[in-house]
Amino acid sequence: GAVVSQHPSRVICKSGTSVKIECRSLDFQATTMFWYRQFPKQSLMLMATSNEGSKATYEQGVEKDKFLINHASLTLSTLTVTSAHPEDSSFYICSARVSGLPEKLFFGSGTQLSVL
Amino acid sequence: DAKTTQPNSMESNEEEPVHLPCNHSTISGTDYIHWYRQLPSQGPEYVIHGLTSNVNNRMASLAIAEDRKSSTLILHRATLRDAAVYYCILRALNTGFQKLVFGTGTRLLVSP
Numbered sequence: 001g002a003v004v005s006q007h008p009s010r011v012i013c014k015s016g017t018s019v020k021i022e023c024r025s026l027d028f029q030a031t032t033m034f035w036y037r038q039f040p041k042q043s044l045m046l047m048a049t050s051n052e053g054s055k056a057t058y059e060q061g062v063e064k065d066k067f068l069i070n071h072a073s074l075t076l077s078t079l080t081v082t083s084a085h086p087e088d089s090s091f092y093i094c095s096a097r098v099s100g101l102p103e104k105l106f107f108g109s110g111t112q113l114s115v116l
Numbered sequence: 117d118a119k120t121t122q123p124n125s126m127e128s129n130e131e132e133p134v135h136l137p138c139n140h141s142t143i144s145g146t147d148y149i150h151w152y153r154q155l156p157s158q159g160p161e162y163v164i165h166g167l168t169s170n171v172n173n174r175m176a177s178l179a180i181a182e183d184r185k186s187s188t189l190i191l192h193r194a195t196l197r198d199a200a201v202y203y204c205i206l207r208a209l210n211t212g213f214q215k216l217v218f219g220t221g222t223r224l225l226v227s228p
């Protein structure tokens with residue numbers, strides 16, 4: 001099956017710094033990628049939809065200036081958490097749609113962000 | 117997307133079948149029923165999906181009620197590795213399956 005690689009798997013940073021998370025589709029082209037966040041014991045919350053070559057569409061309540069999403073190529077999308085604060089500590093997960101196979105999404109293994 | 121209702125948790129013994137129910141009484145004609153599962157500390161993975169007919173794959177079976185207002189994910193022989201949160205999600209074909217919105221899911225506990 002299609003593989004989505006997410007990096008890093010874990011990151012610890014100081015409050016006020018920015019953190020970039022990468023999401024790559026390894027063996028397919030992903031025209032659309034999705035970013036989720038998940039707090040402990042809770043379900044996944046969709047943050048934004050990222051289409052290659054265009055601006056991301058953010059879900060209501062998600063600050064677009066704080067969570068910068070770039071989808072510059074068909075195999076790479078990045079999420080940058082700017083000026084991170086402890087409340088941004090969460091599990092961030094990306095997923096990708098395969099062109100021609102819209103019914104399945106393939107997920108990365110997630111990034112655990114801890115902001116001190 | 118229409119809402120689904122699942123039990124918060126279920127328990128099973130290893131090597132026994134597991135039936136995970138999902139209610140979706142407001143399902144529309146263009147909604148597909150999808151199941152994903154999330155193992156601890158990992159991203160979700162696709163399990164199965166269907167529209168009207170029952171579906172089988174190497175991971176599980178999906179039984180869909182005749183009126184489509186409910187469905188059941190069947191794991192034929194649970195293993196310890198099947199311990200996960202299982203999400204039943206409706207996705208509309210007429211929106212091109214644009215996004216996947218997760219509910220609370222069912223946490224499956226598997227005992228040796």
